[in-house]
Structures are given as structure tokens and as C-alpha cells.
Amino acid sequence: MTSARITLDRDFTVGDVPHRLFGSFVEHMGRCVYTGIFEPGHPTANESGFRTDVLDLVRELGPTVVRYPGGNFVSGYNWEDGVGPVDQRPRRLDGAWHTLETNQFGLHEFMDWSRLANVEVMQAINLGTRGVDAARELVEYANHPGGTYLSDLRRKNGAEEPFDIRLWCLGNELDGPWQIGHKTPTEYGRLAKEAAKAMRYVDPTIELVAVGSSNSGMPTFGEWEHTVLSHVYDEVDYISLHAYYQEHDGDAASFLASALDMDHFIESVIATADAVRARGRHKKHINLSFDEWNVWYQRGKETEDQEHRVKESGWREHPRLIEDEYTMTDAVVVGTFLNSLLRHGDRVHIANQAQLVNVIAPIRTEENGPAWRQAIFWPFARMAALAKGRILRASVTSDRVETTQYSDADIVDVSATWDEENSRVALFLANRSLDDAATVEVALHGFRGDRIVRAEILEAPDGADRHVSNTAADERVVLRPLPGVSITDGGLTLTLPALSWAVVEVTVAKA
Ligand code: AHR
Numbered sequence: 001m002t003s004a005r006i007t008l009d010r011d012f013t014v015g016d017v018p019h020r021l022f023g024s025f026v027e028h029m030g031r032c033v034y035t036g037i038f039e040p041g042h043p044t045a046n047e048s049g050f051r052t053d054v055l056d057l058v059r060e061l062g063p064t065v066v067r068y069p070g071g072n073f074v075s076g077y078n079w080e081d082g083v084g085p086v087d088q089r090p091r092r093l094d095g096a097w098h099t100l101e102t103n104q105f106g107l108h109e110f111m112d113w114s115r116l117a118n119v120e121v122m123q124a125i126n127l128g129t130r131g132v133d134a135a136r137e138l139v140e141y142a143n144h145p146g147g148t149y150l151s152d153l154r155r156k157n158g159a160e161e162p163f164d165i166r167l168w169c170l171g172n173e174l175d176g177p178w179q180i181g182h183k184t185p186t187e188y189g190r191l192a193k194e195a196a197k198a199m200r201y202v203d204p205t206i207e208l209v210a211v212g213s214s215n216s217g218m219p220t221f222g223e224w225e226h227t228v229l230s231h232v233y234d235e236v237d238y239i240s241l242h243a244y245y246q247e248h249d250g251d252a253a254s255f256l257a258s259a260l261d262m263d264h265f266i267e268s269v270i271a272t273a274d275a276v277r278a279r280g281r282h283k284k285h286i287n288l289s290f291d292e293w294n295v296w297y298q299r300g301k302e303t304e305d306q307e308h309r310v311k312e313s314g315w316r317e318h319p320r321l322i323e324d325e326y327t328m329t330d331a332v333v334v335g336t337f338l339n340s341l342l343r344h345g346d347r348v349h350i351a352n353q354a355q356l357v358n359v360i361a362p363i364r365t366e367e368n369g370p371a372w373r374q375a376i377f378w379p380f381a382r383m384a385a386l387a388k389g390r391i392l393r394a395s396v397t398s399d400r401v402e403t404t405q406y407s408d409a410d411i412v413d414v415s416a417t418w419d420e421e422n423s424r425v426a427l428f429l430a431n432r433s434l435d436d437a438a439t440v441e442v443a444l445h446g447f448r449g450d451r452i453v454r455a456e457i458l459e460a461p462d463g464a465d466r467h468v469s470n471t472a473a474d475e476r477v478v479l480r481p482l483p484g485v486s487i488t489d490g491g492l493t494l495t496l497p498a499l500s501w502a503v504v505e506v507t508v509a510k511a
Contacts (some may be wrong), residue, residue: 001436001437001438001439002076002364002398002399002411002412002433002436002437002438002439003110003398003399003416003438003439003440003441004396004397004398004399004410004411004412004438004439004440004441005396005397005398005440005441005442005443006394006395006396006412006414006416006427006440006441006442006443007394007395007442007443007445008241008392008393008394008395008416008418008442008443008444008445008491009392009393009423009429009445009446010418010445010447010510011445011446012346012391012392012393012395013390013391013392013393013418014179014343014344014346014391014392014393015088015345015346015390015391016345016389016390016391017342017345017387017388017389017391017417018345018348018349018350018353019065020064020065020120020122020167020256020350021064021341021342021345021348021349021350021351021387022062022063022064022065022350022351022355022380022383022387022430023063023064023065023066023067023122023291023350023351023352024061024063024066024067024352024353024354024355025066025067025068025071025118025291025292025352025353025354025356025415026066026067026068026069026110026354026355026356026357027069027073027074027168027354027355027359028069028070028071028073028077028094028097028099028101028357029070029071029072029096029097029099029106029324029355030097030099030318030319030320030322030323030358030359031318031319031320031321031323031358031359031367032355032356032357032358032359032367033318033328034102034104034105034317034318034355034363035318035358035362035366035367036051036054036356036358036359036363036365037050037051037054037055037058037113037356037357038050038051038104038105038109038113038366039051039365041369042367042368043346043368046489048103048109048112048113049104049109049110050112050116051114051365051371053365053370053371054261054357054363054365055113055117057363057371057372057373057377058117058119058133058356058357058363059117059118059379060373060381061356061362061363061373061377061381061384062380062381062384062385063117063119063267063353063356063380063384064119064120064384065119065120065121065122065350065352066114066117066119066120066121066122066169066352066356067122067124067169067291067352068110068121068122068123068124069082069098069105069110069124070096070124070172071096071124071172071292071354071499072096072097072129072170072173072178072179072180073096073097074124074125074126074171075096075126075127075128075129075171075172075173075174075179075180075181076094076095076096076126076128076129076180076181076199077094077126077140078092078104078126078130078134079107079125079126079134079138081101081103081106082103082105082106082107082108082109083106083107083108083138083141083153083154083157083505084153084157086104086254089102089103089104089106091103093315094420095180096180097277097310097319097321098310098311098315098319099310099315099316099317099318100315100316100317101317102317104121106466107141107142107163108157108158108426111159111163111477112217113182118293120166120167121163121165121167122168122169122209122291122350122352123138123142123165123167123168123169124168124169124171124172125138125168125169125170125195125199125349125390126181127170127171127174127181127188127191127192127195127211128171128172128174128179128180128181128182129180129181131191131194131195132191132194132195132198132356132365133198135170135195135198135199135218136195136198136201137150139165139168139202139203140202140222141153142154142155142162142163142165143162143163143165143202143203143206144162144202144203145161145162146162146210146478147407150329151440155397156299158377160309161340165206165483166205166206166207167206167207167209167350167486168199168206168207168208168209168212168229168502169208169209169211169240169289169291170192170195170196170208170209170211170232170236171188171192171245171451173214173242174188174211175188175211175212175213175214175218175220175248176214176218177225179197185220185223185224185226185227185228186227186231187347188211188228189227189228189229189230189231190231192210192228192231192232192235193231193232193235196208196235197235197238200235203278206266207237207238208235208236208237208238208241209236209237209238209239209289209291210228210229210232210236210238210239210352211228211239211240212224212225212228212239212240212241212242213225213241213242213267214242215242215244215370216241216242216243216261216264216265216268221268222268222369225239225269225272225273225276226272226275226276227427229272229273229276229286230276230280233276233277233280233282233286234282236286237286237287238286238287238288238289238349238350239269239273239286239288239289240289240290240291240292241265241266241269241288241289241291241293241335242290242291242292242293242354243261243262243265243290243292244292244294244295244296244298244354244360245258245261245262245294245295245296245333245337247297247329248297248405251403251404251405251413252329252434252466253401253402253403253404253432253434254403254404254405254406255329255333256329256332256333256336256401256403256409256432256434256499257401257403257405257409257432258333258336258337258406258408259333259336259337259339259340259411259413260332260406260407261406262293262337262340262341263340263343263344265373266288266290266341266344266347266348267344268339269288269405270288270344270347271342273286273288276290282374285347287347287348287349288344288347288348288349288350288474289348289349289350289351289352290341290348290350290351290352291350291351291352293337293341293351293352293354294334294337294353294355294360294376295324295326295330295333295334295376296324296356296360297324298433300485320358321359322359322360323358323359323360323361323364324360324376325364325374325469325470325471326362326374326376326469327375327444327466327467327468327469327477328458328459328464328466328467328468328469328477328499329458329466329467329499330375331375331376331378331379331458331501332402332430332431332432332458332481332499332500332501334353334376334380335381335383335413335428335430335458335501336413336427336430336432338380338383339413339414339415339416339428339430340415340429342375342383342387342415342417343391343394343415344393345391346391349360352446353475354379360364361374362376362377362380362381362425363377363441364472366472370472372470372471372475373470373475374469374470375458375468375469375470375477376476378458378477378479378501379428379458379501382428382456382479382503383428383503386426386503386505387415387417387428388417388419388421388422388424388426389417389418389419389420389421389422389424390418390419390420391398391415391416391417391418392416392417392418392425394414394415394416396410396412396413396414396451398411398412398438399411399412399438401432402472408409409432410432411431411432411433411436411438412429412430412431412432412440412496413429413430414427414428414429414430415427415428416428418447418508422507423450423507423508423509424453424505424506424507424508425444425449425505425506425508426503426504426505426506427442427446427492427502427504427505427506428438428440428501428502428503429496429497429501429502429503429504430500430501430502431496431498431499431500431501431502432499433498433499434498434499435498436498437496437497437498438475438495438496439493439494439495440492440493440494440495441488441491441492441493441494442491442492442493443448443490443491443493444490444491444492444508444511445511446510446511447507447508447510447511448486448508448510448511449488449491449492449506449507449508450487450506450507450508450509451487451506451507452485452487452492452504452506452508453505453507454504454505455481455482455483455494455502455503455504455505456479456480456481456482456502456503457479457480457482457496457497457501457502458478458479458480458500458501458502459476459497459499459501460477461476461477464476466499479503482494482502482504485504487506492504492506
């Protein structure tokens with residue numbers, strides 16, 4: 001048995017929970033759009049061809065904002081291909097994923113879907129093969145009320161009212177040599193500045209995200225952010241971060257501590273953005289948009305073989321790509337990523353789990369078949385629903401676990417929020433130990449614990465190990481009631497089983 005003590009004080013808060021922290025991502029990649037969210041002919045499809053079984057799961061998952069349409073895809077995409085009469089839309093080769101894009105799904109379809117899914121749209125523009133002109137034209141098409149060629153074209157295409165898209169990404173991963181239209185930081189910084197300027201001439205109210213590093217291991221990491229922000233500081237509101245993690249060679253301890261790397265990445269980008277702020281004598285802060293994050297098994301040889309097979313089989317529509325099946329271990333890691341993002345919610349204002357359906361996703365589907373929840377669905381769903389109000393600064397004293405990849409890490413990882421309006425404190429807890437349960441003592445300062453509203457645990461079901469996952473036929477990894485959570489004089493006590501993720505929600509009164 002290990003132990004941890006957590007102290008929460010109503011006077012020590014990080015800031016408000018950013019509404020956009022629980023975002024997701026829909027890319028024209030693999031089967032995320034086609035046979036994922038959109039499948040005309042599926043038994044559950046509505047008149048627009050949207051799978052309503054998937055829509056139900058998306059609403060249950062609860063993302064607040066969804067980035068679209070890529071990803072690497074967007075760097076070779078002409079937005080005009082996806083609007084207008086469906087039968088006249090061009091079929092195109094998508095070089096990013098070696099896929100035949102039919103354009104049966106485009107901007108109007110995504111806007112319609114987003115309304116049903118109850119999510120805000122975060123629109124990415126192509127700064128790979130295209131530039132200032134296409135960017136400003138898309139803003140005019142989407143956001144201008146009418147009376148111009150492009151806004152009237154939108155109306156003719158069926159959308160009388162403007163889409164009113166607030167949030168825009170100025171391209172995708174342009175620091176990466178794999179990206180169509182890869183750029184140096186100076187090339188990108190200049191282009192992003194001019195695109196931003198022209199987009200804001202059309203609609204001054206939009207918010208803009210500059211492309212940051214594709215991951216913190218990029219050789220240009222740091223220099224990229226510094227140079228890009230030196231060019232676009234005044235024009236943008238956010239800088240992006242992307243990161244994917246996986247277990248290497250059975251080193252579960254390091255994998256379970258990956259959120260330490262995420263913490264470090266976030267803090268490094270904040271430091272770089274603030275250095276540019278100081279140097280340029282700027283007043284505003286640039287905040288962070290962690291607009292791609294997740295567990296992704298980039299298996300080296302196996303991934304190369306899959307890519308090879310996709311290429312060998314020629315240009316096909318929506319091939320199966322990176323449909324990772326997530327385990328109990330992955331779910332705990334995802335819980336710790338969400339904790340890291342929430343703990344940094346004063347500066348990380350947007351975050352998008354990549355992706356939403358089928359492609360490294362919490363929701364899986366089969367063509368003409370069922371849809372189901374992966375193990376990683378649960379931490380996201382509960383945190384999106386319950387992390388409300390203010391983020392509490394948690395002081396943690398925990399037994400530690402040694403890792404080879406990072407330093408030693410707290411065995412118990414936590415984030416917490418205080419919803420003053422509804423007098424509730426929510427705690428999101430992970431036990432990183434593979435073998436030992438952890439007793440957790442939570443001290444509440446300035447609050448008095450009143451009633452346990454919810455106590456749930458995600459752990460491997462009886463008879464299963466940490467590799468257990470959900471399948472179409474059997475969702476084995478599900479939340480169950482967590483027994484034994486008690487309110488004490490000064491707070492709470494509970495026990496977390498080995499390798500588990502838990503949520504505890506308690507009503508509180510002022511102490
Ligand atoms: O999410 C999958 C891919 O990962 C995205 O297209 C790209 O931006 C990133 O490298």
C-alpha cells in the first residue's frame with residue numbers, strides 16, 4: 001500500500017476552467033469522417049448522412065470545441081472543393097494520407113454536424129500549399145453576412161446565416177519536414193502574420209492560433225516558437241502544441257509518468273512566449289492551444305508497414321489508419337494528461353484530444369456496424385462534464401515511483417475544481433502504481449465536505465490485466481462505483497486500487 005496527502009484550499013486557485021480545454025479533433029484522415037461521423041446508408045444515419053449512434057456517443061463524451069479539417073490533411077486542402085452541390089465536388093488525391101478524397105463531406109456538412117454535436121468549430125486553414133488569399137476568402141465565405149460574391153455563394157449553397165466561426169488555426173505542423181509546404185520559422189512567421197492580418201481585415205473579431213512545434217523533440221523546438229512569435233505576436237492569441245505518447249518496450253512506469261513531459265513542454269512554451277513578450281515590450285499574453293494530444297502507438301516498423309500497405313493498395317477512399325485499441329493503462333495515462341492540462345488552465349486555454357472517431361480516438365465504429373467507447377473515453381467524459389468553475393491548486397505529498405525516462409513521479413496524480421455556483425468540489429485522481437493500492441487523504445481548507453455526490457473508479461475488471469481494452473462486442477473497461485470514500489473532519493479519505501483512475505465529487509460548505 002502507498003499513500004498520498006492532497007491539500008485543497010478555497011483561496012488557492014489557478015483560474016477558471018477554460019471552456020475549450022475539453023476539445024477534440026476531426027480530420028479527413030482514415031475513417032474519422034467517412035464511416036466515422038458520416039455514413040449515409042448506415043442504419044442510424046439521419047437525412048444528412050450523420051451517424052446518430054456516433055452523435056449520441058459524442059454528446060456523451062462532451063467535447064466543447066472540435067478542430068477541423070486537419071491535421072496534415074489541411075496543408076494540401078482546397079476548402080472550395082468541399083462546398084457547393086455535392087455531385088459536382090471534385091475527387092482529389094490527398095497526399096498527406098495517400099487517400100482518395102471524395103469531398104462528399106465539407107464545410108457546410110461539418111457546420112451542420114457541429115450544431116447537432118453541440119460543439120464550437122475550430123477551423124484550420126491551409127498554409128502549406130496556399131496562403132493569404134485562400135485564408136481571407138474562407139473567412140469571408142464563412143463569416144460575412146452577405147452582399148459579396150463569397151458570402152452570397154455561401155447563402156446560395158444553403159447557409160443563409162453566417163457560420164460565425166470564432167477560432168482559427170493558421171495552418172498545421174509547418175515545422176515538420178513531412179508537412180506539405182514545410183517551412184522555416186521565418187517563412188512561416190511572415191506568412192502567418194500576413195494571413196492573420198488579411199483574415200482580420202475581413203472579420204476583426206476572430207481568434208487566431210499560430211503553429212507551434214509538432215512535438216518538443218523537434219530539432220527546432222524553442223527556436224521555432226521564438227522566431228514565429230517574434231513575427232506574429234500582435235496578430236495572434238495562441239500558440240499551438242502537439243504531443244503524442246506511447247509505451248516503449250514494456251516500460252510502463254515511464255509511460256505512466258508521461259504527463260511530466262507534458263508539464264515540462266507546456267511550461268517551456270509559456271516561458272518562450274513570455275520571453276518574446278518581454279523582448280517586444282508587449283502587454284498581452286499569448287496563451288496555449290494544445291490542439292493535438294493523445295496516446296498514439298507509432299510502432300516504427302509496424303506503422304511503416306501499414307503506410308506501405310496503404311500505398312501499395314493504391315488510392316482508396318477512407319482506408320483504415322491508426323485505429324489504436326486503447327487499454328486500461330492508456331486510460332490512466334489519458335487521465336493524467338487531462339490533469340496536466342487542467343493544472344495549467346491559467347495558460348492552456350484550448351486543448352484537443354486527437355482524434356474523435358476511429359483515428360486514435362475514444363470512439364470507434366465499424367462501417368455499417370456498431371459504435372463503441374474505448375477505455376480512454378471515460379476520463380475525458382467525466383472531466384468534460386464535471387470540471388467546472390475554478391481550478392484548485394492542489395498541494396500533493398505522495399509516495400514516488402522511479403522511472404527510467406523521466407525523474408521519479410508522484411504515484412498519485414490529481415487535479416481538482418471548485419464549482420462555487422453548485423457548491424461542489426471535483427477531484428480527478430490517478431494511481432500510477434502497477435502493483436499497489438494507494439490510500440489518499442484529502443485535506444479541505446476553507447471548505448467543509450458535506451455529501452459525496454459521486455465516486456467512480458476505472459480499473460481493470462476482475463480477471464483482466466492492464467492490457468484489457470474495449471471491443472465492439474464487449475465494453476469491459478467501464479466506470480464503476482468506488483466504495484469507501486468517507487468524509488472526515490478535515491476533508492476526505494479514499495483508497496485507489498493499483499493502476500486506476502477515479503473521480504470524486506463532493507458538495508461543500510464554507511468552513
Ligand atoms: O492526428 C494525426 C496527425 O498527427 C495529424 O494529422 C498531424 O497534425 C499530426 O502529426
